[in-house]
Amino acid sequence: MKMENNSSEPAIRMQDLHKAFGQQVVLNGVNLDVPRGQTLLVLGRSGTGKSVLLKLLIGLQKPDQGEIEINGAPVTSLPLKELNETRKKIGFLFQNAALYDSLTVEENVAFPLRRHSDLQDSEIRERVRELLAQVGMESALQKMPANISGGMKKRVGLARALALDPEIMLLDEPNAGLDPITAGEIDELIRDMQQERGITSVVVTHDMRSVHTIADRVAMLNRGAIVAEGTPEELKQSDDPFVVNFLQEKQEK
């Protein structure tokens, strides 16, 4: 069907995405490719539809128009069963981690494993411990999400997203609402994870610091469209007024 061979085909391809809620247009023709193994940082002001973009990618919402392909599979038109097969290859970190309140930290991370792997109970426990150790949370196994801090929740959320060894990670504001030190630690975790596992990721953020630590490429979203895209260095050379403004203001902070 496609001319490219598998390795050069982008892991994620978004074509002409449109999404509106009532009168409010959120995305207005977004085109983006994410090459395999790379990290794309989507920057933009709050409320510009960055989170919506991620939800479209994993099929939680449907675009009004446009196509999304993940590993060549058309997410927008897949029946639920096949969409779920694709979802199993994707790890999603929600903005506030969205840990399940009624389950312990251990059960939260075990949630995808119990449902989508053939592992025995003891193996699942072992794996959960391993994942939590990677994010430095092994001591919180039996805690409830309500009793841990925001930064800790993000770590657990990251462990849960990694549980099924995803090929793709989607991260929604991984360091929003965290103090600069914790935010930096989360960024480091994400970078380590990319280097160890070669995961393709899309990170949505308004935090400029992440550009230097985790981004291979950066795309800037403004008024529902991509106004600039390139490596962090290329972006700095840009003369687009929005980009210049955004970068300057962030640096002044």
Add this chain to the structure above:
Amino acid sequence: MTAKEAITSTPVAQPEWGLLKILRETFEWFGELGLFVWRFIRAALTPPYEGRELLRQMDEIGAKSLPLVALAGGAIGVVLSMQTRDSLVRFGAKSFLPIVIVMSIIKESGPIITALVMSGRIGAGIGAELGSMKVTEQIDAIEASAVNPHKFLVVTRILACMLMLPLLTLAADFCGIMTGWVANALSDRTPLQLFINNGFEDVGFDDLFPSLLKALVFGFIIGLMGCFQGMRASGGTEGVGRASTSAVVLSSLFVILADVVLVRLIIMFFP
């Protein structure tokens, strides 16, 4: 389709009249409820099944409600005993007291009191829990991890309600009859054996079974209203509050309405 829509929607959409709006929203609500029930049935019948979560919910909904339900049932037994005793003595029919207590508890008081108490406890609980899961993206997270949230959250809760309500009703019946005897024995010294023998003389399985079926339907209503209102929640913490309040109000209301219909049906099928 679009032309038809345009014809039907323009005169309505422009000056939306108060009553018309309420009517439209009511129909929409029932339409969505119908779809929700259909999704529940489909998710309940197809594998995989969430056995572990079902057990957890049965414990949460059933076992943990036992003290409350037992207390409510017990109170009803005492009240019934005191009230009917007075009337029966007036008619010189005091010996009917056991059968009056047993019959009214098994047939009506037990199931309805259990259901109303559970509407409060479970309706509010499920409404608030699912509502807050909705507004904090936990339901999105379940869906994103390729698990059907209906299977995991809705089916387990509604089934647990349906399974536990009859059992809780039995517990309420038992407590009501026992406290009925105690209240009676305080002034009459009737032995328990005699009270039970008299009370159950004319009571058969035909009396117990329909009211347990009724409890099952009440369980379905309570679970359904809690889940439906919870999954519809939107708009932050305020939305969660609205979801749990409306779950309680609607489940109590529908339990009472369903009772009217069910009693009529029971009289028809179990004469």
